[in-house]
Amino acid sequence: MLIVKKFxxxxxxxxxRIFNVANRCIEEYRKGNKVVVVLSAxxxxxxxxxxxxxxxxxxxxxxxxxxxxxxxEQTSVSLMAMAMASLGVPAISLNAFQVSMHTTxxxxxxxxxxxxxxxxxxxxxxxxxxxxxxxxxxxxYDDITTLGRGGSDTTAVALAAAxxxxxxxxxxxxxxxxxxxxxxxxNAKKIKEITYDExxxxxxxxxKVLHNxxxxxxxxxxxxxxxxxxxxxxxxxxxxxxxxxxxxxVSGVAVDKNAARIALIGLRNEPGIAFKxxxxxxxxxxxxxxxxxxxxxxxxxxxxxxxxxxxxxEAVSVLKENQERLTIQKIxxxxxxxxxSIVGAGMxxxxxxxxxxxxxxxxxxxxxxxxxxxxxxxxxxxxxxxxDLATKAVHDKFIED
Amino acid sequence: MLIVKKFxxxxxxxxxRIFNVANRCIEEYRKGNKVVVVLSAxxxxxxxxxxxxxxxxxxxxxxxxxxxxxxxEQTSVSLMAMAMASLGVPAISLNAFQVSMHTTxxxxxxxxxxxxxxxxxxxxxxxxxxxxxxxxxxxxYDDITTLGRGGSDTTAVALAAAxxxxxxxxxxxxxxxxxxxxxxxxNAKKIKEITYDExxxxxxxxxKVLHNxxxxxxxxxxxxxxxxxxxxxxxxxxxxxxxxxxxxxVSGVAVDKNAARIALIGLRNEPGIAFKxxxxxxxxxxxxxxxxxxxxxxxxxxxxxxxxxxxxxEAVSVLKENQERLTIQKIxxxxxxxxxSIVGAGMxxxxxxxxxxxxxxxxxxxxxxxxxxxxxxxxxxxxxxxxDLATKAVHDKFIED
Numbered sequence: 001m002l003i004v005k006k007f008x009x010x011x012x013x014x015x016x017r018i019f020n021v022a023n024r025c026i027e028e029y030r031k032g033n034k035v036v037v038v039l040s041a042x043x044x045x046x047x048x049x050x051x052x053x054x055x056x057x058x059x060x061x062x063x064x065x066x067x068x069x070x071x072x073e074q075t076s077v078s079l080m081a082m083a084m085a086s087l088g089v090p091a092i093s094l095n096a097f098q099v100s101m102h103t104t105x106x107x108x109x110x111x112x113x114x115x116x117x118x119x120x121x122x123x124x125x126x127x128x129x130x131x132x133x134x135x136x137x138x139x140x141y142d143d144i145t146t147l148g149r150g151g152s153d154t155t156a157v158a159l160a161a162a163x164x165x166x167x168x169x170x171x172x173x174x175x176x177x178x179x180x181x182x183x184x185x186x187n188a189k190k191i192k193e194i195t196y197d198e199x200x201x202x203x204x205x206x207x208k209v210l211h212n213x214x215x216x217x218x219x220x221x222x223x224x225x226x227x228x229x230x231x232x233x234x235x236x237x238x239x240x241x242x243x244x245x246x247x248x249x250v251s252g253v254a255v256d257k258n259a260a261r262i263a264l265i266g267l268r269n270e271p272g273i274a275f276k277x278x279x280x281x282x283x284x285x286x287x288x289x290x291x292x293x294x295x296x297x298x299x300x301x302x303x304x305x306x307x308x309x310x311x312x313x314e315a316v317s318v319l320k321e322n323q324e325r326l327t328i329q330k331i332x333x334x335x336x337x338x339x340x341s342i343v344g345a346g347m348x349x350x351x352x353x354x355x356x357x358x359x360x361x362x363x364x365x366x367x368x369x370x371x372x373x374x375x376x377x378x379x380x381x382x383x384x385x386x387x388d389l390a391t392k393a394v395h396d397k398f399i400e401d
Numbered sequence: 402m403l404i405v406k407k408f409x410x411x412x413x414x415x416x417x418r419i420f421n422v423a424n425r426c427i428e429e430y431r432k433g434n435k436v437v438v439v440l441s442a443x444x445x446x447x448x449x450x451x452x453x454x455x456x457x458x459x460x461x462x463x464x465x466x467x468x469x470x471x472x473x474e475q476t477s478v479s480l481m482a483m484a485m486a487s488l489g490v491p492a493i494s495l496n497a498f499q500v501s502m503h504t505t506x507x508x509x510x511x512x513x514x515x516x517x518x519x520x521x522x523x524x525x526x527x528x529x530x531x532x533x534x535x536x537x538x539x540x541x542y543d544d545i546t547t548l549g550r551g552g553s554d555t556t557a558v559a560l561a562a563a564x565x566x567x568x569x570x571x572x573x574x575x576x577x578x579x580x581x582x583x584x585x586x587x588n589a590k591k592i593k594e595i596t597y598d599e600x601x602x603x604x605x606x607x608x609k610v611l612h613n614x615x616x617x618x619x620x621x622x623x624x625x626x627x628x629x630x631x632x633x634x635x636x637x638x639x640x641x642x643x644x645x646x647x648x649x650x651v652s653g654v655a656v657d658k659n660a661a662r663i664a665l666i667g668l669r670n671e672p673g674i675a676f677k678x679x680x681x682x683x684x685x686x687x688x689x690x691x692x693x694x695x696x697x698x699x700x701x702x703x704x705x706x707x708x709x710x711x712x713x714x715e716a717v718s719v720l721k722e723n724q725e726r727l728t729i730q731k732i733x734x735x736x737x738x739x740x741x742s743i744v745g746a747g748m749x750x751x752x753x754x755x756x757x758x759x760x761x762x763x764x765x766x767x768x769x770x771x772x773x774x775x776x777x778x779x780x781x782x783x784x785x786x787x788x789d790l791a792t793k794a795v796h797d798k799f800i801e802d
Contacts, residue, residue, distance in 0.1 A: 015457055018457065049476075052480065053480065056416055056480055057483040057486055057487035059487070060486065060487075061482065061486050063493070064494060065479075067479040067482070068476060068479035070475070071472035074471070074475075075450075078454075078468035079453065079465075081468070082454055082457050082458040082465050082466075083457050085465070086460070086461075092464070092465075093465060093468050095468075097498045097543070098543050119543070142498070142499050
């Protein structure tokens, strides 16, 4: 068996944890398996580096930022190889150059194009555990790129696909994917199996267990993922195309507090205005979600939508620059909002799910500001202060029932 | 003009110093010159990394050590590029992979084989300052190698040779090469010009201003070096093939406290024994210096020699393993010794230099333990406690005369 194991930054934050990971990998290796390990940077290393860079240049070129950040993973993989060597197991660390992990050219947010397997296969054939830097790649200029936050998950999935691995295990500090955040909903349950699509909705919606791009990639190449704890041996959550267990109506409740609502008031009611608004935002790479359009008085209309909180300032600023052309009378920004979503493949064939969700919220007096739905998800925008109450109510209604 | 500038770790130890270096380089760039900057790792970064590695594996594989240490320079070059960008100057950082700095395969002590100039030239033509990681290379396996301590000097010289640079400036925290260590000899003078051979003897003998391999390389390719301060604009020391000024009899006094003396007593007096002794040491890469052989009683002989203090333990241990075969009756190791040397191209054509040195030492009552000479150098082994006194006496005799 060829197994790809990915460990996040907190799993390699210090000597003790590095040896813990080394031992778990060696256990797999001793069973006769080929083991590829993908690591993130140790603990808060990446944040520390970003702070150091910001101190020197708050607007540092992204190419140089990637050159800097790549050192984080290179440090953890070399230390891991040393740890394994001290335990008497042949291991070798490889960075993005050495593997040849080709990505698009976009610094700080690159995507994999092609991964060469020659070097890794050669090292595996030589009986070594291969430890690969997560999060990074090289582009056509031979420059270092990074994949954005959580990119190490994507590295693991991409490697598993390229190497046709038999398993891809994502180790984290929780035991798997839960029906809701256990800190908010104490009786949240670990999900045994979940489909790619459900996981994708949950990942996108702020259940930070898996990076959404890694789930997309896993779906595309049919890589079966297991999310499990690096601290114990509990069975984790399996993410795959079709789950064996009968689809739950709702498999999870996700919360995204990193949301801001922007309302544009009094736009001229003519064709193409909405397109122009979202085009202006798209050109700045601002992701828009939960859109609501309403006809106002006097042949005007209002458009409101949500953006990630950290893009809100930029969104407002670019809209203000274009305010006249877009015929916007007034721009309102509101940050004290959150998105609450229920996700479940079973939703597709079950009517009344939305009604049931709204009922749960009504029962605890939570006001719904906006609504958006996909085939397997319903999202509502609510006030930030209502989030915990609403999460519990919705979780009880669907999961505990 | 194409100028290569190398700055050591203390010159980029913090934000303020990084900007100081950035500004000096930009000054050169604004004059219309092409500027290539070679940097070491910031401050104590390399030592910190070594400590971190030792904590995990005191006998870490050298390949992994090089993989780890290379992050030090990659961090400094990327931060420097950010600093220059914030000052409005286009700059780009490149690591050993990106430049393609090919070395031999020997981890932790590699030597340059070939440096590709294509990428650097391209970036220079595009009007950028190019910032290159010192100290590191890649070998034929695409693995990272390092050049050993002080290797960034060698990187600068090798780049200057490959790029046919018009100047190669080594910036350090002293103003140049001195006739003796100014902390020991207060009236030590800065040397204006010095030949490669003299510098080589001084560098080898512990004047830590320049890495000796960098001087060898500069001599081989005729790269004229300037050693100067990163903190002020004082003229430094020029290192070249032939100095314009008439050769001083003695250009400098060097001290190496990192020496240990090993005495082998009572070896059988037969041909080949000395060869076997030094062969055993050479196979462990132990450098031997200042050798003295004397006939003892009963057809035996004694051999004593010096090694670097940090190799003394290993030397004694390998000699003990072979004690019987090498017919050694007794091995004595002594660490409280130092090497004191005078270096000068003028020595070749002047008799009596040695006598004058010995007289200076006799005048202050310093006992000479062993003597070694080359064409342009005389080295004596003395007791460690006598070093400062001896240095002053010899310096006064030759330089102040």
